[in-house]
Amino acid sequence: FGGLSGFMKPSESVTDPCVTGHASNSVSVALGMAHARTLKNQKYHVVAVIGDGAMTGGMAYEALNNAGTSGEPLLVILNDNNMSIAKNVGGLSRHLSRLRVSSGYLDAKTRVKERLARIPGGGALTRHISRIKARMKRVLLPTTLFEQMGFTYLGPVDGHNLKSVCELLAQAKKMKKPVLLHVMTQKGRGYTPSEQQPEQYHGVSPFDAAAGVPAASGKADFSACFGETLCTFAEKDARICAITAAMPSGTGLNDFATRFADRFFDVGIAEEHAVAMAAGLAAQGTVPVVALYSTFLQRAYDQLVHDVAISHLHVVLCVDRAGIVGADGATHNGVLDVSFLRSIPGLRVFCPSNFAELRSMMSRAIYREDGPVAIRYPRGGEGAFQDDTSAAPIVHVRACAQPEVSLLTYGIMVNEALAAAALLAEHGIEAEVWKLNEIDETTEQTLAQTAAQMADWCVVVEDVVRTGGVGQTMSAQHNGRVDLLNTGDRFLPHGSVPEIYRCCGIDAQSIADFIMQNPTMGEGARG
Structure with a gap:
């Protein structure tokens, strides 16, 4: 918290040209910069670096x-380590594999060029041979997809051989046209545990670097609970399929992929395709369960609307990493899904607060609903609240005889609300807690029916942005005072989840402090 971002961020350094975090966008941004350079008659080189995993995304x-x-001088460096986060999948991966076997071609070319340079007339001979080489290349290395798109293709080259890489970079720099340099690297090179388990070390929590093991044993989390529950259902129901976008491990689907390989689909970094494909599966009578991180689901909004919701297809979206995620910062926090999911007609949105509720809501989503359903849950494990209250759209989880304030929340934030109520009780302030289990288009009716039962003062606590949140709906339904505690209409810094909670004022202590500082409360509160 307060330190340097793990991604490029222009506000931190002039050497960071743009914000990064999600995949497949570097060539688009680079081309825009190249066009700007031409329009302004400036002279500089534009280089986009893109991984082979990111190349599975349609935007690329x-x-x-x-x-x-375009005709713009532009260098695209394809960093090919045969990995995205999980093992690469699809036709592109096979295409790149064929290109890799021809790396010896470049070594031969370099040796011939060096020898010709030593003899008289070698330059002219080199140019003549280059023309012959182009013909030979089409035989030895069939025309690449990139050449068909208009790029001059260089490579493949060993990315760990700096001399060879620099030679090709110098060659590319002289070309006044779009060039793609294919560089082969090894993910995790130089650190044995990462070389052996590249997927596990893509992103790490604190760990013992010498031993290559986590610093502390991992606890059960929502992703694992989702994966285990889905396997239980799939064992008895052959209609159930699972789809993810290059995140089988992160979404808890590794076991499903092993046990039900014919019903598991990893589409690569292609969320739009994942959701549209799910629509096709649902239309033909299967039950597709799409597991995506909240931040990546943003990419598939159009498909949710156009391909799924309009046709009221039974697609189950399991939205992992909803709310505050933590260290990955502004690009990865799942603080927008409530706003955009609630805007889609006919889409149900469930918010489990613990593992028991996640299992119950998954069962309901798969077996009792007939249209699109989203289940949003956070990164990490459950908190102190472990009752299964999923049967009702809203529940009274902490009652008081004469509440002075009502706290309204949903999902994992119920733990902060209950803890805040306990802190307030120590100061003689009676606070009740209400928990929503559904936050879709039915929320307005639910709150209208419940508002009259609440205290005159209601504080709505959410770990998402203000606009489009439940708090705004409650403000329209409650006749008394309504205050909203949320992440605000802003992008958040990176940091641990507790740090970001405090930064936003939605941790238990901050909630209690906000209420105690209110001048209408008793002397104990003002003290």
Whole structure:
């Protein structure tokens, strides 16, 4: 918290050209910069670096298709380590594998060029051979997808051989056209545990670097609970399929992928395709369960609307990493899904607060609903509240005889609300807690029916942005005072979840302090 971002961030350094965090966008941004350079008659080089994993995202091909015919001098470096986060999948991976086996071609070319340079007339001979080489290349290395898009293809080259890489970079720098340099690397190179288990070390919590093991044993989390529950259902129901976008491990689907391989689909970094494909599966009578991080689900909003919701198809979205995620910062926090999911007609949105509720809501979503359903849950484990209250759309989880304030929340935030109520009780302030289990288009009716039972003062606590949140709906339904505690209409810094909670004023102590500082409360509160 307060330190340097793990991603590029222009506000931190002039050497960071743009914000990064999600995949597949570098060529698009780079082409825009190249166009700006031309329009302003400036002279500088534009280089986009993109991983082979990010190349499984459709946005990359939209950009390559446009950039290759743009005529703009632009270098795209394809960092090919045969990994995205999980093992790469799809036709592109097979295409790149074929290109990799021809790396010896470049070594031969370099040796011939060096020898010709030593003899008289070698330059002219080199140019003549280059023309022959182009023909030979099409035989030895079949025309690449990138060349068909308009790029001059260089490579593949060993990315750990700096001399070879620098030679090709120098060659690319002289070309006044779109060039793609294919660089082969090893993910995790230089650290044995990461070389052996690259997926596990893609992103790490604190760990013992010498031993290569986590600093502390991992606790059960919502992702694991989701994966275990889905396997239980799939064992008895052959209609159930699972879809993810390059995140089988992160979403808890590794076991499902092993046990039900024919019903598991990892589409690569292609969330739009994942949701549209789920629509096709649902239309033909299966029950697709799409597991995506909240921050990546943003990419598939159009498909949710156009392909799923309009046709009222039974697609189950399991929205992992909802709310505050922590250290990955502004690009990864799941603080927008409540706003955009609630805006889609006919889409149910469930918010489990613990593992028991997640299991119950998954069962309901799969077996009792007939249209699109989203289940949003946080990163990490459950808190102190472990009752299964999922049967009702709203529940009274902490009652008081004469409440002075009502706390309204949902999901994992119920733990902060209950803890805040306990702190307030120590100061003689009676606070009740209400918990929503559904936050979709039915919320307005639910709150209208419940508002009259609440205290005159209601504080709504959410770990999402203010706009489009439940708090705004409650403000329209409650006749008394309503205060909203949320992440605000802003992008958040990175840091641990507790630190970001405190930063936003939605941790238990901050909630209690906010209420105690209110001038209408008793002397104990003001003290």
